[in-house]
Amino acid sequence: xxxxxxxxxxxxxxxxxxxxxAILGAMKEALASSxxxxxxxxFISGIGQAAKAPHYLNANxxxxxxxxxxxxxxxxxxxxxxxxxxxxxxxxxxxGEGGNHFLAAVRRNIGLTVIVHDNQVxxxxxxxxSPTSDEGFVTKAQPEGVHAEPFNPxxxxxxxxANFVARGFSGMPEHLTGLIRQALAAPGFALIDxxxxxxxxxxxxxxxxxxxRVRELPAGHDPTDWAGALAVAVRWGEEIPIGVIYRGSxxxxxxxxxxxxAGPLIGREVDRERLAAIVDHLK
Amino acid sequence: xxxxxxxxxxxxxxxxxxxxxxxxSKCLVRAGWRIVVTQGYQSRVRGGHNSWAIRFGxxxxxxPVEPVDLLVALDQESVERxxxxxxxxxxxxxxxxxxxxxxxxxxxxxxxxxxAKHANVAALGVAGTxxxxxxxxxxxxxxxxxxxxxxDTTAENRRALAEAYRWTLSTNTSFQLPGQPLAAxxxxxxxxxxxxxxxxxxxGLRFLSFYPMTPSTSxxxxxxxxxxxxxxxxxxxxxxxxxxxxxxxxxxxxxxxMVVTSGGGFALMAEGLSLAAMTExxxxxxxxxxxxxxxxxxxxxGQEDLEFAxxxxxxxxxxxxxxxxxPEDCFAIARKAFFLAELFQGPVLVLTDQFLADSxxxxxxxEVRELPAVRAGFAxxxxxxxxxxxxxxxxxxxxxxxxxxxxxxxxxxDEHTEDGHLTEDLEVRNxxxxxxxxxxxxLRWEVIxxxxxxxxxxxxxxxxxxxxxxxxxxxxxxxxERGTTAAALHFTQVWPLDPGQFLGALxxxxxxxxxxxxxxxxxxxxxxxxxxxxxxxxxxxxxxxxITPGYILRALAAAGITQGVSR
Numbered sequence: 080x081x082x083x084x085x086x087x088x089x090x091x092x093x094x095x096x097x098x099x100x101a102i103l104g105a106m107k108e109a110l111a112s113s114x115x116x117x118x119x120x121x122f123i124s125g126i127g128q129a130a131k132a133p134h135y136l137n138a139n140x141x142x143x144x145x146x147x148x149x150x151x152x153x154x155x156x157x158x159x160x161x162x163x164x165x166x167x168x169x170x171x172x173x174x175g176e177g178g179n180h181f182l183a184a185v186r187r188n189i190g191l192t193v194i195v196h197d198n199q200v201x202x203x204x205x206x207x208x209s210p211t212s213d214e215g216f217v218t219k220a221q222p223e224g225v226h227a228e229p230f231n232p233x234x235x236x237x238x239x240x241a242n243f244v245a246r247g248f249s250g251m252p253e254h255l256t257g258l259i260r261q262a263l264a265a266p267g268f269a270l271i272d273x274x275x276x277x278x279x280x281x282x283x284x285x286x287x288x289x290x291x292r293v294r295e296l297p298a299g300h301d302p303t304d305w306a307g308a309l310a311v312a313v314r315w316g317e318e319i320p321i322g323v324i325y326r327g328s329x330x331x332x333x334x335x336x337x338x339x340x341a342g343p344l345i346g347r348e349v350d351r352e353r354l355a356a357i358v359d360h361l362k
Numbered sequence: 363x364x365x366x367x368x369x370x371x372x373x374x375x376x377x378x379x380x381x382x383x384x385x386x387s388k389c390l391v392r393a394g395w396r397i398v399v400t401q402g403y404q405s406r407v408r409g410g411h412n413s414w415a416i417r418f419g420x421x422x423x424x425x426p427v428e429p430v431d432l433l434v435a436l437d438q439e440s441v442e443r444x445x446x447x448x449x450x451x452x453x454x455x456x457x458x459x460x461x462x463x464x465x466x467x468x469x470x471x472x473x474x475x476x477x478a479k480h481a482n483v484a485a486l487g488v489a490g491t492x493x494x495x496x497x498x499x500x501x502x503x504x505x506x507x508x509x510x511x512x513x514d515t516t517a518e519n520r521r522a523l524a525e526a527y528r529w530t531l532s533t534n535t536s537f538q539l540p541g542q543p544l545a546a547x548x549x550x551x552x553x554x555x556x557x558x559x560x561x562x563x564x565x566g567l568r569f570l571s572f573y574p575m576t577p578s579t580s581x582x583x584x585x586x587x588x589x590x591x592x593x594x595x596x597x598x599x600x601x602x603x604x605x606x607x608x609x610x611x612x613x614x615x616x617x618x619x620m621v622v623t624s625g626g627g628f629a630l631m632a633e634g635l636s637l638a639a640m641t642e643x644x645x646x647x648x649x650x651x652x653x654x655x656x657x658x659x660x661x662x663x664g665q666e667d668l669e670f671a672x673x674x675x676x677x678x679x680x681x682x683x684x685x686x687x688x689p690e691d692c693f694a695i696a697r698k699a700f701f702l703a704e705l706f707q708g709p710v711l712v713l714t715d716q717f718l719a720d721s722x723x724x725x726x727x728x729e730v731r732e733l734p735a736v737r738a739g740f741a742x743x744x745x746x747x748x749x750x751x752x753x754x755x756x757x758x759x760x761x762x763x764x765x766x767x768x769x770x771x772x773x774x775x776d777e778h779t780e781d782g783h784l785t786e787d788l789e790v791r792n793x794x795x796x797x798x799x800x801x802x803x804x805l806r807w808e809v810i811x812x813x814x815x816x817x818x819x820x821x822x823x824x825x826x827x828x829x830x831x832x833x834x835x836x837x838x839x840x841x842x843e844r845g846t847t848a849a850a851l852h853f854t855q856v857w858p859l860d861p862g863q864f865l866g867a868l869x870x871x872x873x874x875x876x877x878x879x880x881x882x883x884x885x886x887x888x889x890x891x892x893x894x895x896x897x898x899x900x901x902x903x904x905x906x907x908x909i910t911p912g913y914i915l916r917a918l919a920a921a922g923i924t925q926g927v928s929r
Binding site: 116117118119121123126131134137138139140141142143144146147149150151152153154155156157158159161162179180182183336337338339341343344345346347348349350351352353354355357358359361362 | 556566569588589590595603605611633641728767771773774784
């Protein structure tokens with residue numbers, strides 16, 4: 080039986096009070112309570128403060144390039160669908176540098192659990208705007224404030240029919256643990272955008288700012304109603320809904336690949352007789 | 363000149379020229395001829411001018427040549443463009459409505475022989491008759507291709523062929539064949555790209571990601587055709603950055619992986635290449651070269667990306683660069699690439715080009731039943747706790763696959779400790795750099811010996827790499843026939859180099875001339891950098907066409923290196 084202790088405790092490189100700490104804790108709780116052993120789990124992360132998170136627990140890990148966690152995770156999942164593949168990175172990495180991969184991965188509905196630490200700012204590079212920064216957000220790099228419309232990842236994921244779309248808040252770790260546990264159990268692409276205050280570089284979207292605005296979805300919300308989910312997903316501002324916003328039922332990408340019907344790719348022998356027949360056919 | 367003839371079929375894209383070319387090539391191969399196909403096409407789906415040239419003979423031909431002995435012109439432009447390439451005694455096959463510009467040959471009443479839809483099959487029939495191919499042979503090939511379309515089409519095609527045979531025989535025209543075909547030992551007809559795909563499948567390929575790009579797309583298409591049967595996952599990714607990262611992720615998880623691209627796509631993969639090296643993940647990259655910079659001449663050939671492939675990716679790391687010269691090489695080198703990538707846990711690049719990619723040949727069937735394939739990962743005992751990047755003298759640490767044991771596998775693109783976690787400990791940094799670069803020494807042990815064709819210590823040694831090997835060897839052979847002792851030295855691996863394998867040959871020759879498909883002499887410069895050897899001249903081609911024996915001989919004569927040898 081797996082316990083939180085199996086996932087270990089490590090010193091981190093994060094600021095005291097950072098929203099990342101609670102997300103790490105929630106992740107370990109969710110993994111342990113899902114009965115997943117560390118060796119059954121593969122984390123794929125990019126670059127950024129959030130992308131360091133999987134270094135602070137026990138599991139397999141491929142910490143790749145900035146923005147490129149999703150394609151690497153897609154390849155790993157297709158090579159071995161038996162692995163529980165979790166992508167963990169920040170908003171800049173996932174929605175900015177990796178924006179095209181985000182759209183493609185959602186469209187494929189590849190079986191990944193994607194946890195995005197969304198603090199609406201670049202932390203590791205010390206405080207520039209991110210794709211989710213609100214319009215008018217002032218930084219040293221955007222002294223007149225951000226001129227672009229913020230990217231709403233939840234809206235986009237619902238619009239493109241990811242199988243599981245949720246928003247969490249690192250100030251509500253128990254709620255977040257529940258979301259992660261549900262995402263881990265969902266087939267296909269599962270996104271949790273986690274509101275995560277950056278105590279060093281975002282003085283606007285603070286714990287207090289989020290706490291005033293987050294609203295748990297009412298019990299009556301039907302996540303399987305796509306149009307209703309989309310109406311919830313577009314909400315942002317004075318009230319920010321959190322919880323499971325959408326649940327779809329598209330088949331996971333890996334279930335549709337004929338070569339995987341016989342199980343994972345690894346360890347298979349080359350079918351030499353078949354290949355000889357292919358060569359013979361070229362005569 | 364080696365005894366061979368060349369047929370060139372010219373026309374617009376969309377006229378069925380590739381179909382005619384493929385069918386005629388296939389029939390020549392089945393009749394026992396060796397072939398070398400050179401395809402020229404433009405970056406458009408309809409119109410423009412395309413050509414399919416088939417050199418055939420029964421000798422060891424492997425190089426593209428310019429002279430045309432039989433021109434099958436499907437439009438007027440083909441007559442005009444190719445009349446200058448005709449060899450003495452060449453014949454033209456063209457519709458009677460076209461102006462033959464005084465060229466001898468057959469003015470064919472295609473409208474009377476077949477409906478417009480089947481005119482290309484009639485053209486095939488006319489050419490086939492002149493080439494002495496049995497009508498049944500052509501009919502069989504046509505039926506294989508169109509058979510599924512229904513009996514009406516089949517019957518129409520049969521009728522067009524029969525009419526074409528009857529009409530051509532009635533003209534009493536003869537075409538001189540290059541000797542007798544070989545005994546009909548069954549050969550396969552494959553091009554460079556198909557051979558690469560087959561070599562990769564036999565080498566253990568399990569995952570292929572790609573983004574369509576000429577001239578490499580058909581490697582992916584060949585793998586896709588057999589993916590379900592062979593248990594390979596393929597994915598057309600959103601861009602080449604995704605392509606390379608997907609392949610790295612798949613390889614990390616245990617599926618031997620390959621990506622196929624050309625220069626522009628490879629440029630997008632550069633960061634991923636560096637990632638494969640840093641995380642020590644096996645990766646095979648096929649770079650089908652075409653002329654640049656930027657989009658360049660997208661459907662033409664060149665050898666311009668050697669230095670790019672050698673230096674692509676930030677930071678310093680070990681890699682191998684292989685450069686096949688023929689479809690047979692493509693098969694063997696694709697296999698070798700998988701073994702090197704797995705053995706040394708890093709990137710291996712295969713440099714091919716448009717000419718080789720599209721060049722069909724008659725090849726002895728690849729014997730795949732006895733060949734071993736790579737197995738990803740390490741099956742032995744590991745020390746506990748497992749450390750993915752444990753110190754190893756040869757730089758190669760035991761590579762476990764995630765989820766296959768209870769040990770945790772941790773890889774990082776940051777500098778990392780032996781257990782895979784990021785570090786800024788500079789002592790560790792130094793040890794890790796040394797560990798990764800130690801692989802270069804191992805790669806040197808595995809270098810493919812360059813092939814010397816001709817006498818050692820020749821008056822003239824022509825040095826080349828990749829797809830130009832056969833053209834250079836043929837040029838050297840022709841020079842020998844004309845009294846110059848000439849030899850060719852052909853590299854199918856261009857990095858790392860083992861000077862012990864070739865420096866003696868370079869020094870023994872009286873004059874060494876580098877022949878390559880770029881404007882600046884990239885391989886010549888690489889050899890100089892690595893050995894200090896100074897070339898005694900060069901032949902360079904960068905107009906997008908393949909290097910031919912004739913091009914080499916003309917360039918050597920023009921440079922005053924050889925006298926009076928031209929073709």
